[in-house]
Amino acid sequence: MPSSATSNTNGHATSHTKALAKPTVNQTPNAWSFFAVPRPIKRIFDRFPLLTYPANRLPERVQRVKSADGHALFIWCAPEDASENRASFNPACLRWQAFLKSQNLQFHTVSSSNHASTNERLPFLVVNPSCSSPFKSNIVSAHELAKWAVDQKDSWPVELELHYEPYMSLLNNEIRRAWQYHMYLSPNFEAFTAPSYIHSQTNSSVVRITSSWELQKAAREDLMKSSPRIDVEGLYASADRAFFALDNLLKRKRRMVADVSAPSLLEATLFSYLFLLLELPLDRWLDNRLPEIARKYPELVELENTLKKQYGLQPPAIYDALTGTKDSTLNSRTRLEKHFGIR
């Protein structure tokens, strides 16, 4: 009996197993080692199992998505939004959703949460097994998405993006921070953020309350990283300056380049914030300072309009619920309950 197998007898826990012989692909027949299984035994082992039946059917929750074709982009969105291919309510997800659309890559969206991602962050892409090489992982995380898109299409101008690095930084810092306050710490949290991020995941009030508290705490801590106290006016003023700079950039770009080239990652990122801020009527926000700032810049509004049409994206269903065209007499809370409370 080879010692590879006996070393395993001092086990603990409910179970632990180790194979005597595991038929591996890259086992060279000539390489002999102390741990190798003698060939006659291996030959007997290889004969088992005697019978192999077809594979099992997958459980229903899994089957529904697995049976769909194309790549799957896991994003934050309500389950019913995924089937209608609506926009994500999370800017980080919407940015890649928009970007992949701008690259004309075919994919479908899957409603998910941070727990589904190895790095606890959405989005990520599950590459359709028929398109991926069997040697590579079929999961593409957010920071690899740009490179993955390049691999799919050869003509993406990478060097152009470098030029826009400072502007990207505005989006990733000033605007993201203002957005964080706007969504997580202002009254909008109750009306918009909690229903979309938490209520869509669970019905349980215990889980909802705990998760809401945790989410707000995380947002507060994140904002405290850049300054010891949260200066709301300062946050919005910085966002205003950032939007102003981006508006200027768009103006210059329009003057320089006659026809608008394929939207870049910068534009997709800018679009993700603008779309989420501008698509909801001003009076539906419980705190509308940030959308008011964005609305001041005509180039930004124009960009949002153009790209929205180009991508053919619908706002998340919660926007419809909050806008409530049909029964406008209901206040936003009741409409929300109608939308998310009963599930």
Place this chain on the structure above:
Amino acid sequence: MAEPLENDLFDQLRQKSTQDELNKRTKEIQTRLMSHYEKQERRIGSTLDNNSTIPVTISEVRVLSAPKTRRGFLDRIVSPIISKDNAEPYTLVEARKAIDKVAARLSKLGIYQHPISVYIDKPDPTEASSTPTDLKVYFNAKEGSWYTIKTGTEAGTAEGSIYGNAQFRNLFGGAEALNIHASKGTRTRSVISAAFDTPILSNPDLRWEISGLTSSTLKPWASHEEVLKGGSTKFKYETQRGHLHEIGYSGMWRQLTSLASNASPGIRLEAGDSFKSSLSHTWIADHRDNRLLPSRGFLLKTVSELAGVGPLKGDVGFGKLEAESQLAVPIPIPGIKGDSGVAINAGFRAGLLYPLTVGGSSGPVASRFSDRFQLGGPTDVRGFKMAGLGPHDGPDALGGDMYAAGGVSLLVPLPRTGKESPLRLQAFLNAGRLVALKGKPKDGAAMDSESVKQSVKKTLEELKKDHPSAAAGVGLVYAHPLARFELNVSMPLAIRKDELARKGLQFGIGITFM
């Protein structure tokens, strides 16, 4: 004169006694002791028999050495045997039975040191209130230590942990117990649990428990970590025939998180939070002679659960039924007197998950990973990896909604150690099938009660008709008092594509084996 005798003794001592002789001597001593006890028993028995119809009354009962136990709590146990004024007197035998019953109840509470001794006395005849038939009964119930604290480390292949355990007994003088357990490890990342348990109406057979749990466990067979937070409350009742019933409610927040980088899309879809609010009933009838290495008797166990009910409703709705049985039959071997130690153990398990509508939703909800069954591994269907049976997406076991599994093993004592030792050789054949419910997922429409009924029916037929995956092997079994250890060499005979079998050695530790 004494010399030759002494020499003789020394010679005898010098002479190495053979194993047979030793055995013979031990046997002799044992038979002598046995006959002594038997005689004593008979003498007591005959005395009692001669006086069995003497009328007696119990006028006073005292429980000694139990200062921490509440009087009201003990009253309920002992007062029923005190003779009422106008009641018929006991006969001596009846009185003895009643006293024994009280002693058994006291000892079952688990707070007194064993054994509880009983003394019977005649009250002072000069006392005006006493009658000639009166007896005084004393129970000497010495209270055990009121707390135990244990800490330790455990190590093994792929698992290492440190733990602490604290047990507090007889907290409020009514045999209440509080158990607190905490551990940290490599596979079971962390567990903190606390359970408070108390007898109801001083009845040790009827108990109420309330407990809380928070844990985090790695599940490498499905590339994730499961974080649990919740609480439960239950009533436990033991019938006179030794059957155990448990009825309880539990609320549990389950989180599938920290996925491995190679986690399959299937398990990624199941990641996230869900809350289960469920009522459950467990029934256990264990008539085996030994839990870990039975040679005769049977076990029947059913667990039924209804989720999606109760004050917290939750995200999942289903009815779940699970049954487990084991039968042990001794095999007589010609030429060996009495039990040969050779036995056949046969086990069968089955489970069904029926999707139900949870409060507020429009139709039955599809089952989630945390609720589905897993099958395979050294303690159920041997010869397969942990959760190696049923639907798999790549390396990940996704679980199924319905299963059936069965196995037969032949246990033979080792030739040298004999049937008294906890070692056995075993040969086994076991098979199982775990399937997901037949759905109609193509159109993406929500399920309704009628379609669920149809798909459960179809799946059940499929389970009956299709061939199961099977494995056979031989191995060694060691029944340690705390757990059973098995080391087997097995081969898969039949397997489904994507299922994970184990060829060769497999090691298993557990308390329940199929």
